[in-house]
Amino acid sequence: MGVDSSKALSQNPCLHTTSLHTIHSIITFLQSKGIHQKDFARIFGMCPTILTSDIKSQLNPIFNFLSNDLGVSEHNFRRVINKCPRLLVCSVKDQLKPALFYLQRLGFTGLHHLAYQDPILLVSSNTQALLSDKSRILKNRSSPNDFEVSRTIHFQH
Numbered sequence: 001m002g003v004d005s006s007k008a009l010s011q012n013p014c015l016h017t018t019s020l021h022t023i024h025s026i027i028t029f030l031q032s033k034g035i036h037q038k039d040f041a042r043i044f045g046m047c048p049t050i051l052t053s054d055i056k057s058q059l060n061p062i063f064n065f066l067s068n069d070l071g072v073s074e075h076n077f078r079r080v081i082n083k084c085p086r087l088l089v090c091s092v093k094d095q096l097k098p099a100l101f102y103l104q105r106l107g108f109t110g111l112h113h114l115a116y117q118d119p120i121l122l123v124s125s126n127t128q129a130l131l132s133d134k135s136r137i138l139k140n141r142s143s144p145n146d147f148e149v150s151r152t153i154h155f156q157h
Contacts (some may be wrong), residue, residue: 034078043085071112099117
């Protein structure tokens with residue numbers, strides 16, 4: 001798959017005891033979501049813990065979140081995951097939904113484009129810090145329409 005096994009094992013010691021069947025199930029699941037074999041080196045290289053994830057309780061909720069909360073169609077899952085593989089190691093309940101709620105409270109609109117343009121806002125451990133820089137920029141702009149996050153996500157005030 002093109003993954004540095006020593007690095008993957010150092011970042012995810014659970015791989016030592018994970019069965020090949022489990023890893024194969026995860027790969028098959030991701031392929032069913034449109035992820036290609038050629039994408040795995042980058043995805044697993046960045047996030048080797050995916051290889052020991054539970055499909056039902058960890059991976060499936062992420063794809064449901066992308067589809068139901070962000071409006072990402074199934075044929076665009078690959079694009080979103082390749083843009084930000086860290087999405088696959090986030091907790092929907094504890095990280096993704098609270099970050100989305102926070103962005104909505106700030107007035108971001110067009111959130112269905114968030115996954116395509118700035119998914120780092122969802123996976124950042126400190127969404128508020130990332131957004132404070134963008135809010136500071138907004139205050140220095142001449143018009144609120146000048147402030148645009150990656151073309152489609154707008155801040156309304």
